[in-house]
Amino acid sequence: MTHSTRSSHPRRRTTPRHPVSPRGLRTLRATWERQAAEAGGPGGFHHLHGPHTHGWLLADAVPELLEPIVHADDDPLEPTFFAHLDAPVAEALLARFAPAHLVHRSNGSPTLGNQLRATVAHPGEITLHGFVLGPGRCDERLVSEGALVRFEADLLVTEHHAPGCECELLWAYAVDELGLDDAEHAPHRIHRIHRAEAPDETWWRLLWA
Template identity: 35%
Template sequence: MSSTAVPVAGGGDRRAAQGGRMTLDAIPAPAGRPRETLEQCWRRLQDQGSGWTLDLLEVLEPYVLGRPHDSRDIARFRDLPWTAAARLLQRLPREELADKQNGAPSLGSVLVAAVGHPGEVEVHGYLVPPSRADERITAEGIVVYDHPELDEFRLVGPEEPCDGTGCEHEAFWSSVQASFGLDDADHAPQVVLPRTCRRTGRPGWYLWWD
C-alpha cells in the first residue's frame, strides 16, 4: 500500500531526507503545552490587586509542588536550598521575615540557617496568594541533613508525644536548635520523620510545626 503524502502549504509534498514521501506516522507530534507558571496561575485566578509576593515567585517556582485551583488556595514548597534562601533574604520585606507558623522558628531564622549551612538545612512551607488579606510566605519547618545525632535518634511523631525535657525528641531538637541558631522557636516540632533527599539520596530528618 502506498504511503499518504503530506501536502505543504504553497503546493507540493514534503519529502523525507531519503527522497521518499513523509508519511503521517513520521510527522513529529506537537510539543506539549508548557506548564503554567505560578505567577501566571495566580494572576489568572486573582480577584484583587497584585501583591508583594508576586515579585518573589520566580525564586520559589522550582520548589513549588503544585498549582492552586482557586484564588484562595495556598501553594506548598519544599527542598528550598541555601541559594534560594539567600535570594529571599535579599528581597523579602524586612517585616515579613518575622512570619511564624505557630511555634516554629521565624521565616528569617530558617532562611539564615539554610544560608549559613549549605547542604545541611533546607526549608519547606507554603505561599498565601495576593488575593487573600493574609498574603505571605510561611516556613512550616526544615529538613536537616548530616546532623551528628541522626543515627542515635529514634522516630518520634504526633502519636508519641514528648512532655519531658529528657526525651529523645526534645534532646534532638535542642541539638538542632543550637546547631542552626533557631532560637526564636517557641517549642520543638510536632513531627520529626526520617527523610531521604530526592536529589542526592542523603539521609536526613524532616521537622514540621503544625
C-alpha cells in the same frame, strides 16, 4: 508594589535570573497576576481584616524564584505548597523580602527570617517546606511549616515521645548548631526521613503543624 522598608533590607549580591518557562505553559507569575487582578476587581474576595491590597509577591522576580519548588493551585484562596527551599533560594528571598514579611511563623515555629538565615548559613544541611498564600488573598505571605535537617546520628525518636526518645538531642542541635533559635516551642513532630537523592545521608523532619 514598593515597600518603604525596602531600603533597610538591601540586596547582598546580584541574583541570577531564573530561566524563562517554556512557551505555552502557565507560569506562576501569570497565575498570580490573574489572581491579583481578580482580587482587586469588583467581585474580588476580601478578608474582614485588611490590608485589602494584593500583589507584593509579584515584585522583584519572586515568582520566578519560587516556581521550581512550588505546586501551584489555581484556586486563589488555597495555599500553594513548596518544598526543597535551599540555601540559594533562601538567600535570594532574604534579599527581596521586607522585614515585615520575615516575621511570620507557623504554629510556634521559628520565624521565616530565622529559618531562611539558618538555611543560608548551613547550605546542604537544611531545606525548608511550607506554603505560600498568593496575591489572590489579602493576607498573602510565605510561611515555612518546617525544616529538613541533616544530622548524622542514629537516634531513637518515637511518635509520641515515649521514655527513651532522643528527640531533644536533635532539637538542641537544631537550635545551638544550626541557629533555628527563635521558635516558641519545639516541633510538634520529629521523624527520620529517607531522601532518594541522598541515600547515604541521615535527614530528619522538624514540623510545626
